[in-house]
Amino acid sequence: MAKDAPASGGYRIVVLSVLILAYTFNFLDRQILGILAGPIKQELGLTDSQLGLMGGLAFALFYTGLGIPIAWLADRWSRTWIMTGALALWSGFTALCGLAGGFWQLFLCRMGVGVGEAGGVAPAYSLIADYFPKEQRARALAAYSFGIPIGSALGILFGGLIAHAVDWRMAFIVVGLAGVALAPIFRLIVKEPPREVSPPRVAGAPAPGGVGALLRKPTFWLISLGAAASSVCGYGVAFWLPSFFERSLGMDLVDRSLFLGSMTLVGGVAGVWLGGWLGDRLGRAKPAYYLLVPAVAFLIALPCFFLAIQVQALWLAFLLFLIPTGLNLVWLGPVITAVQHLVAPAQRSTASACFLFVNNLIGLGLGTWFFGAVSDALAPHFGAESLRYAIYCGLGFYLVSAGLFALAARGLAKDWVE
16 A cells, blocks of 8 residues: 555554445345345246346346446546445346346346446455555455355345245345445545555566556466356356255255355355465465465365265255355455556556456356256256256366466466566
């Protein structure tokens, strides 16, 4: 952070807490569709492929496409105003999902959620990088990423409980309007910090370059594609697990909400923090560890997920799912930190958006649809168990991710920018 930034340690924590809260609503609104997939499918007569498109492609189209121009603007204008508008927009469209009368109306509303969320993440990464010194960034970014498991867990819990008490439409409306109410509070609390100034270059040293230089770095593409491969599995499994527990284990809506909500919260928070702590601890000595840590995590997560999907006892399934749920999110702090250090400070929002474009276009856009399409294809052979075998097929993406991160780790030190 620039040394003249008017931010005490206490205020930094307040800002980070509000950013986490906004990110919680980001994932609450994004992931609530998964727990509501059953009643939505029944009322609107949808297929698994259609549900997968709404959970992935409908959201990812504008989320990824608008992320880069919005981040370019965030590198030049107020990041806090951009995030305030984004929060109000995606929350408003979430509420409108509750008024949809068919597939295309719901599809378009989910696209609107993606438009809003395009301005919610890359500017936050940049704000955190300016508020926190570099030796704390992996932990700060990991703490920010707590919004993912917390938001996902609350989306599962509140979505399921509200749908059970009223209906799935009211679940969308309630959580959407809550996010709209948060937007002005966010703007009042989070102030725009001075941007970090790049250190002076040593005479004769090459300039770090801008986004064009970033896109010419193989390390960036290996990191982005590695994250995307893991996200295909991560987003896909997260979206379809509620349906899996309904079809294969016979759990009702309330039980699924409590089971998956608690599992996502406990495992996810532990995994995110573990990744940030290991990244800061090991990455100080060797930048490659920012990528080797998640690579190892995915190699451990794969067999754990495979075993968890096979068991019938709920207590054992909870324990087995808890481990890979955490390991699935270990990558967030270390990998995001690595991306931040591939460019000079002035290009961090745009660099983050480029990374998110690749990660989410492939991971989010393909993930939920892939599992749904494979489930539909296998249904004639496996019936209600087709989703179980679709998840088996998707776990191979973890191997791809681990391999790409290991390759990227070899060149990270060369491309590192302080």
